[in-house]
Amino acid sequence: MAGRVRIGRVEDFAPGSMREVEADGTKLIVAREGDDLCAARNRCPHLGLSLTSGPGGQHYADGVVQCPWHNSRFVVRTGENLDWASGIAGRSIPRWSRRVLSAGRRPAPLTTYPVVVADGEVFVEL
Numbered sequence: 001m002a003g004r005v006r007i008g009r010v011e012d013f014a015p016g017s018m019r020e021v022e023a024d025g026t027k028l029i030v031a032r033e034g035d036d037l038c039a040a041r042n043r044c045p046h047l048g049l050s051l052t053s054g055p056g057g058q059h060y061a062d063g064v065v066q067c068p069w070h071n072s073r074f075v076v077r078t079g080e081n082l083d084w085a086s087g088i089a090g091r092s093i094p095r096w097s098r099r100v101l102s103a104g105r106r107p108a109p110l111t112t113y114p115v116v117v118a119d120g121e122v123f124v125e126l
């Protein structure tokens with residue numbers, strides 16, 4: 001258990017954006033909306049791939065990240081799954097073929113971590 005790990009200063013995270021950081025060997029995505037910062041593991045629960053690099057490129061807007069591999073979408077703050085394996089590399093696929101793409105895996109949330117800000121320093125609780 002790593003405990004509280006510093007990941008930067010508040011100004012390192014631009015409002016309305018998301019980026020990857022590494023904390024004690026764990027790859028995370030950190031998103032900022034207004035003054036609100038949140039963190040989740042940078043590992044899609046569908047096939048365990050990166051949420052920040054892949055054939056569809058990084059997609060983040062309004063607190064929601066879309067997996068660059070098969071388009072699953074998640075609320076970064078809560079980890080909630082909004083859409084599961086709905087396409088490939090940002091393109092949609094027919095609904096009938098999504099079951100094949102899901103590879104037998106049921107929708108699952110992101111693993112999220114608490115973020116603490118103290119005196120402008122940002123920490124994540126691992």
Ligand code: FES
Nearest residue numbers: 044046067070072
């Ligand atoms: S690995 Fe993310 S949706 Fe498949």
